[in-house]
Amino acid sequence: MSKTYFLLGALLILVSLGLVILPSSENEDKVPPEKLLTELMSQSRFLPPDMVAARLIDEDPSILLIDVRPVEEYSSYSLPGALNIPLADLLKNDWQPYLNQNSMDVVFFSNGDLQADQAWVLSTRLGFKNLYVMEGGLNLWFDQIMQPEKPPASAASEAFDLYSFRKGAAQYFGGGAPEQVSNKQSGENIPIIRREKKTVAAGGC
């Protein structure tokens, strides 16, 4: 065997051994910054509380609510069926099966939407899919769903439909009394005029 062949063979083995020695790649399974920025600029990740409420009322099995607030806040109040993953524990392995999957829509929420958005960015960076943020968090949830504001009388009928949906939702999620629906119809209050009986004069002259 000539020297050249020996050298080339040794070189081939050395180069291939380099593959094993390489430190594990840093860009493995992660979203490049450019793509992350594009997704961050798009507002499509925000789900309005109405949509979340509608899916909860419909008992949609494909929605997974994740409360990223600390445990104490979660135990005092949270949305029905929500799972508590405090932001600080987001990267723990216990939660990976919930976050890294394809079958459910994961909706993050916190008091505002800042912490939830941070959880969204971290999870998106890790390459997880179907991630959403509840717009405005629990604050907006309370403003819109639990204590909806009655639209002015001049508002469009859609506003009234939304209002009645929110009232119903408030009742469903355990708060707010049902609205007293008055069945008054025009014409009902018309006073009845009673005619006095004519008294026939009796007797005569």
Next chain:
Amino acid sequence: MGPLIPLDIIPDTWNNVIAVAIGIAFGFIMEGSGFSSSRKIVGLFYGYDFTVLKVFFTAAVTSAIGLLYFGYFGWLDLSLIYIHPTYLTAAIVGGLVMGIGFVSGGYCPGTSLIGAGIGRIDGMVFTVGLMLGIFFFSETFTWLEGMYEGTGFFAGDFLGYITITEYFNISPNIFIVGFTIVAVAAFYFTNLIRKRVKPVNY
């Protein structure tokens, strides 16, 4: 960065132009390596010439190592590379047909065209046989369809777009190191065999 065409860095319309350029280079180098001679190619089977093994093993090892390095440096997104789907029975039967044709005819489909291109009669005959084979396959396709598509009797044949390293759940890098060592060992031992065998003039 890559792959260039799936990521539209090079437009799709250039596909065929690039294919022709690569095809000419491929044919030129194959001819230069002596692959237009059927006797040189079948030398691998009879044990007097191992050029085929050396050329193809070197090509496979070099490109595999190169792809892994490119993927590591982020020049190439390996998840976008096309992986040929695996249909088990079809692969075995097709491999047998190909192997028998290879050893009896002395060419593989690509090299027969190179042989025909430089005017070798056996290359031309082989090319005609190739066309006939395509014709018979097309005509009998309705019988072979189940095997081809992994349906009916052959259900469960389709293993998906898997690679050996995914199937056995080993790291591709370690697999390629092993593959390289096997390749270099094969070069060494075939060299020993070639020296012991009586030289054949062709």
